[in-house]
Amino acid sequence: MRRTFFTLAAIALFGLLALPGDVTAQRGPGKGPGGGKVPGGGQQPWGKNAGRQKLPPLTIEDVKPEGVYEVYNLLPGKSDQPRIGVTSDKAYRLVGYNKENRTLKFVTLDLITGALGAKEIKLPSDAPAFGEAPRMANDGGDYCVISEQAATLFVDVFKGKVKVASGFDSSVAMAPPAQKGKKWRPEEKEKAEAPSGDLYRVHGGANGKHALSVLVKWDKDSRQYTGNGATLHFADDKSISLAWDHGRYGIPPKSRDAVCAVTDSEIVVLVTVPRKPGGFSGSTSVTTLVFDRKGNLKEAQESPEPYAGGNAGRFTLSPDGSCMVAHPEDGLHSYVIRRGSWERGYKTNYLDACVGFAPEGKIGVFIENHTPQRAALKGINLATGEAVWTTSVLHAEATGDGDDEPFTAIGPSATLVASHHGIIKGETSPDEPIWLYRAQAIDFEPLSMSYDNDGKRVAVLALDRVFVLDAKTRAEVNSIPFDTPLAAGTLGEFISFDSKGKKLLACARNKGVWLIDLATNGIEKTLPPVAGSWARAMPDFSGVVYSQAKDQGGNVMLQKLDGSEPQRVYRCEYKDSQAVCFWISDKGDQFLVAEREIGQGRLFLVDDKGEIDVAYNVADADPMFVGDTAVTGFVTKRKQAVLINEVNKWEYTGINCTVIGPGAEGEAIETSFSAVFKSQDLPGRSTYGATAASPFFGALYTGDERACKFACPAGVLDVDVAKGALKLYAWSREPKGLAAINPKGKEFFVAGSTGLTTYKLK
Numbered sequence: 014m015r016r017t018f019f020t021l022a023a024i025a026l027f028g029l030l031a032l033p034g035d036v037t038a039q040r041g042p043g044k045g046p047g048g049g050k051v052p053g054g055g056q057q058p059w060g061k062n063a064g065r066q067k068l069p070p071l072t073i074e075d076v077k078p079e080g081v082y083e084v085y086n087l088l089p090g091k092s093d094q095p096r097i098g099v100t101s102d103k104a105y106r107l108v109g110y111n112k113e114n115r116t117l118k119f120v121t122l123d124l125i126t127g128a129l130g131a132k133e134i135k136l137p138s139d140a141p142a143f144g145e146a147p148r149m150a151n152d153g154g155d156y157c158v159i160s161e162q163a164a165t166l167f168v169d170v171f172k173g174k175v176k177v178a179s180g181f182d183s184s185v186a187m188a189p190p191a192q193k194g195k196k197w198r199p200e201e202k203e204k205a206e207a208p209s210g211d212l213y214r215v216h217g218g219a220n221g222k223h224a225l226s227v228l229v230k231w232d233k234d235s236r237q238y239t240g241n242g243a244t245l246h247f248a249d250d251k252s253i254s255l256a257w258d259h260g261r262y263g264i265p266p267k268s269r270d271a272v273c274a275v276t277d278s279e280i281v282v283l284v285t286v287p288r289k290p291g292g293f294s295g296s297t298s299v300t301t302l303v304f305d306r307k308g309n310l311k312e313a314q315e316s317p318e319p320y321a322g323g324n325a326g327r328f329t330l331s332p333d334g335s336c337m338v339a340h341p342e343d344g345l346h347s348y349v350i351r352r353g354s355w356e357r358g359y360k361t362n363y364l365d366a367c368v369g370f371a372p373e374g375k376i377g378v379f380i381e382n383h384t385p386q387r388a389a390l391k392g393i394n395l396a397t398g399e400a401v402w403t404t405s406v407l408h409a410e411a412t413g414d415g416d417d418e419p420f421t422a423i424g425p426s427a428t429l430v431a432s433h434h435g436i437i438k439g440e441t442s443p444d445e446p447i448w449l450y451r452a453q454a455i456d457f458e459p460l461s462m463s464y465d466n467d468g469k470r471v472a473v474l475a476l477d478r479v480f481v482l483d484a485k486t487r488a489e490v491n492s493i494p495f496d497t498p499l500a501a502g503t504l505g506e507f508i509s510f511d512s513k514g515k516k517l518l519a520c521a522r523n524k525g526v527w528l529i530d531l532a533t534n535g536i537e538k539t540l541p542p543v544a545g546s547w548a549r550a551m552p553d554f555s556g557v558v559y560s561q562a563k564d565q566g567g568n569v570m571l572q573k574l575d576g577s578e579p580q581r582v583y584r585c586e587y588k589d590s591q592a593v594c595f596w597i598s599d600k601g602d603q604f605l606v607a608e609r610e611i612g613q614g615r616l617f618l619v620d621d622k623g624e625i626d627v628a629y630n631v632a633d634a635d636p637m638f639v640g641d642t643a644v645t646g647f648v649t650k651r652k653q654a655v656l657i658n659e660v661n662k663w664e665y666t667g668i669n670c671t672v673i674g675p676g677a678e679g680e681a682i683e684t685s686f687s688a689v690f691k692s693q694d695l696p697g698r699s700t701y702g703a704t705a706a707s708p709f710f711g712a713l714y715t716g717d718e719r720a721c722k723f724a725c726p727a728g729v730l731d732v733d734v735a736k737g738a739l740k741l742y743a744w745s746r747e748p749k750g751l752a753a754i755n756p757k758g759k760e761f762f763v764a765g766s767t768g769l770t771t772y773k774l775k
Contacts, residue, residue, distance in 0.1 A: 071668060071688035072740040073695075076728065079760075079771040080487060085120040086477070087129060088452055089433055094146065096421040097431040098153025098170070098221065104436055104450065105132070105170045107149040107159065115140065117147075117159065119170050122492075124429075124436065124449050127534040129480065129492040134173050140166060141180045144187070150217025150224065151270040151421050154372055156248045158217035158224045158270075162187055165215050165224050167248035178246035179226060185211045211240075217270040219332035219372035222248045225255075225273040225282065227264055236291030238264060245273065245280065245308070253308040255282065262286060262300045262313060268326040268415060271370060274334030279311070280304040281334035281352065285325045296342055297322040301330070301352050314353045318342070327365055333374025336395050338367040349377065349395055359398035363388065363411075368420040371427040376401055378423055378430055378439075380411045390446065392427045392439050401427065402439055404446040410434045452477045452494035459750055459764030460505025460521060465514045468757030473764055474508040474519045476501065479529055481517075482769065484755065484762070491531050499524055506548040512599075518550045518557075526557055528574060543572050544579070547593045552601045558582060560593050567591035569606055569619075583619050587611040595646040595656070605648050607640025614639040616654060616673065627652055629673050630681035638671045638685055649718045651675070653683065657723055657730070666692045668739055670732050672718055686737035695727055696747055715756050722774075724752045729761050729774060744772050 085108045089095040097106045102124045108131075109118040119132045141164035150158040159166040163182040168175050181187075216225045223245060230240035238259035246252045263286025265272035274281040281303055288296040296319035303312040320328070321340040324347070328339040336358070340347040347366055349358040361367070361379055368378040368390070376392050383389040388411040392401040410432065413419045422431040423439075430437040435451035461474040464484065471482045477498040481491035499521055506520040516537070517529040526540040545559040556573040569583040569592045583606045585592050596605040603626065608615040614631035616639050631639040638658050646656040652675040660667045669687040715722050716732075723730045726748045731740040742761075744752070750765035759774040 069688055069738075071690040072738070073690075073743050073746075074740065074775075075746075076742050076744055076772045076774070078744070079773050081770045085129075085131065086452060087120050087122045087450065088435065094149055095416050095418075095433060096149045096151050096153065097433075097436075098149070098157045099422045099424045099429055099431045099436065100154055100171075101425050101428070103171060104431060105153070105157070107147075107157070110143055110145070110147055112142065112145070115142070117168065117175075121170065122436070122450055127450070127492050127494075128489055130489045132170055132173065134168060134170070134175060136166075137175055137177060139180075140175065140177050148215070150215070150221070151418075152217050152219050152221065152369065152372070153422055154220030154222075154424075156221030158215065158221050160215035160217075160224065160226075163213045163215075163226055163228070165226055165246050167221065167224070167246070176248060178224065178252055179244070182213065182228070185213065185228065214265070214267060216265055216272050218273055218275065219271065219370065219374075223273065223275050225265065229264055230259070238286070240264075243282070245275075247275075255280065255302075255304055255308050255310070257282075257284070257302055257310060257313070259286075262302065262315075263298065266326050266328040268418075269329045271329045271332065274330055274332055274374070276334055278306065279334070280306065280308070281330065283328060283330040283337055285320070285322075285328060287322055288319060293322050293325075295322050296320070297325040299325075299328065299337070299339055301334075301337065316350075316355050318355065324365075327367075329367055329370075331370050331374045331377065331395060332372055335374060338377070349393070349398065358395070359393050365412075365414065365418075368430065369423040370395075371423050372425060376427040378420070378427055380406075390430070390437070402441045404437065404440070404442045405444070406432075406434070406437075406446060450494065451496070452498070458501060459769075460499070460503060461508040461519065462751055462753040462762065462764050463508050463510065464753055464755050464762070465510040466512060466756065467514065468755040468760075470510070470514065471753060471762050471769070472508050472510060472517050472519075473769070474505045474521065476503065479508065479517060479519055479527070481531065482762075484760075484771075487769065487771070491534055493529055493534060493536060506546075507550055509550045509554075511554050512552065516554060518554050520548045520550070520557060522546060522548070526572075526574075528554065538574060540572070540574065540576070543570075545570065549594065549597060552597060552599055555601070558594050558597060558604070560591055563589050563591050563610075567608075569594045569604065582606070582621075582623060583617070584623070586615075593640070593643075595643060596648055598648070603648070605646060605654055607643060609636070609641045612636070614641075616640050618648060618652060618654070618675070627675045629654055629675065631673060634682055638669055639673065639682075642669075645723055647721075651718070653718050655718055655721065655732075655734075657732070661692060664692055665689055666695070668730070670734065670739065672734060684734060684737065686739070688739040694746065695741075695743075715754050722754055724754045724761065726751050728752055728763070728772070729754055731774075742772070742774055744770065 094107050104122040105119045108120050115136045117134045121130045121132050143161050147159050147161040156167045163179050165178040211230050214227050225243050227243040232239045240259040242256040263284040272283045284300050285297050287293050299316045299320050301314045319342040321342050324340040330337045336349050336351050338347050347361045362382050363380040366379050370377050377395050379391050381389040387405040388408050389405050391403050419433045428439045436449040438447035438449050458476045469484050471484050478494040504522040506522050508519040520526045523542045525542050527536050528538040530537045543557050543559045545561045547560040548557050556571050558571050561568050567585040567590050568581050570579040571582050572579045583592050590608050590611045592606050592608045594604050594606050602621040604619045606617050606619050614634045614636045616629040616631050617625045618627035620626050642658040642660045643656045644659050654673040656671045658669040667687050667689045671685040672683045673681050674683045719734050721732050728743040744763050752761050752763045754761045761772050763770045
């Protein structure tokens with residue numbers, strides 16, 4: 014075995030422990046073709062800069078962000094505002110409120126193209142200053158109702174318009190934050206049901222076009238409501254006052270937004286009150302209050318029968334005011350009940366069965382028992398009780414209460430249903446719903462990222478989907494969700510645009526390969542995982558090149574996308590070694606391959622027939638710099654191989670650039686230079702190495718053999734070959750994410766745990 018003439022251990026010790034002096038490179042007799050054997054095994058320099066190298070620390074320049082794109086999911090996570098609004102072709106959710114800038118932020122979904130986006134809406138000067146998290150009401154459509162205490166806004170998300178309906182009531186204390194998820198013991202239930210002090214409830218109306226604001230006043234001594242009336246706000250009209258005695262008739266059900274109906278001729282409000290003062294778990298009286306359009310009470314329609322108080326908070330009124338859904342005390346289930354006549358129609362058989370109503374009324378959406386695994390989801394004609402359409406969901410997708418209520422809005426004519434699990438098409442599909450959008454609400458975790466050839470778009474492979482951003486505006490132009498999200502911790506091998514920018518090819522290690530058509534915004538083909546690692550796409554998307562494991566032969570293989578048997582690109586000559594492809598030519602007819610872990614340097618340029626075009630003369634060179642520790646590389650027009658190597662020794666990391674010429678005679682290594690740093694000073698995740706400085710994408714670089722740049726998790730590694738200098742433009746010293754370089758400009762994108770950020774290079 015020949016002697017190792019230069020190691021990164023020496024770099025670390027001499028370079029970072031501040032020991033002065035140079036390191037003299039050594040080499041022994043050559044073992045490969047053209048090895049340049051020196052008589053007597055004497056030492057001589059093996060590269061232009063390798064004879065007596067200075068070992069500088071890695072130069073790091075911190076860069077500041079130019080613009081940020083925050084990544085949100087339409088579907089809420091456990092701590093997110095949960096309600097989703099829908100129109101006939103769009104969906105949205107409130108994801109944030111910025112107190113300093115007075116802006117509301119929404120994530121939006123185009124149901125036609127599948128594109129996710131974000132909308133930031135500046136509040137007008139007369140808008141109230143909300144606290145940390147205002148409430149978005151259920152049943153949002155063309156408008157959504159945003160409220161806190163008495164303060165109420167109507168927001169047109171897609172036009173960016175805001176109407177201020179009401180400000181805060183200074184005479185009433187702000188309610189404390191809700192105890193989401195709190196479980197009450199039975200003896201606490203009645204106490205918990207009863208109001209405590211004065212508080213406002215704002216109930217949103219169908220399509221977000223009106224909101225009923227009720228000041229709830231409760232006297233704990235008399236155990237009765239003492240307030241009067243409510244204010245009805247309109248998105249397109251003035252607010253009006255509605256007057257009734259809360260002590261006599263009660264207040265609207267607290268857990269629903271659909272408690273008020275507005276027609277051309279009248280206004281109907283659903284209210285309930287315990288028959289025994291303070292007995293919220295006992296019998297409850299139900300009344301529908303009928304007002305004219307000026308707010309005058311015309312009739313109080315009291316039901317003669319008692320209702321189940323334990324479920325009264327979930328009672329609801331259809332948007333046309335024709336009927337309500339309530340639970341009579343004489344049975345186990347709720348019914349659709351005709352308002353005023355109290356005739357019972359459609360009977361439910363599921364706890365909290367009413368999902369909601371079409372904004373015009375007429376159709377209600379309900380859950381029914383179906384199988385032990387699944388619940389039926391049905392659109393029901395409220396007048397006849399007949400099913401308009403039927404599908405099914407898992408029981409886990411149908412259950413919840415309060416903020417965990419899974420269904421949040423129904424589209425026009427009940428053509429779609431918004432839920433925490435996705436957007437369901439209102440159409441008969443018995444075995445599985447037709448999902449217009451489905452993705453699991455998980456934290457954003459980027460796996461791979463790349464620009465297109467023109468530098469105008471950025472593709473991102475994430476755990477739950479693939480999406481494409483406009484590189485300039487950072488607007489999302491494509492979004493393709495996976496049916497089942499990838500597991501946290503998955504490693505992304507690559508995501509690439511084709512040469513025309515019309516398709517994407519993505520690969521996640523041990524998970525699969527996906528061909529994506531951006532025109533249809535769908536997955537055109539799904540392949541099983543490739544049987545190896547170091548995967549990279551063929552330029553024409555005909556297949557994926559990868560390295561077999563050592564015990565499988567360690568060969569470089571090509572898995573065609575047509576599903577045929579893998580073809581061998583390069584055959585390993587040594588047992589227990591692995592060949593790795595660092596680069597593929599634009600035409601897909603040449604491959605830069607290193608055979609690793611055999612004790613001598615072996616580096617080849619291989620053609621598409623598996624024949625060696627160039628055998629680089631590196632047999633005498635330390636494999637540490639010619640393949641064994643390389644993480645990326647490329648081949649120049651003059652067939653020079655430019656390799657970036659990374660070595661971790663003890664607590665140090667070394668980055669090396671080696672340029673290797675194709676000549677069969679004389680020295681193959683034209684230049685080689687390194688830089689080192691303490692690994693703890695730049696920690697992070699890398700696909701092929703343990704530190705953040707590892708260049709992340711083998712195919713993602715810009716430049717040539719004189720000056721080039723490589724993407725890495727910490728930012729961009731700038732390589733000045735002429736000066737033998739390495740410089741890292743760092744967006745973070747503790748990066749949790751990855752980067753991509755714009756091939757057409759001095760810019761790079763970073764995908765982190767919260768979003769994507771643009772940085773400029775000097």
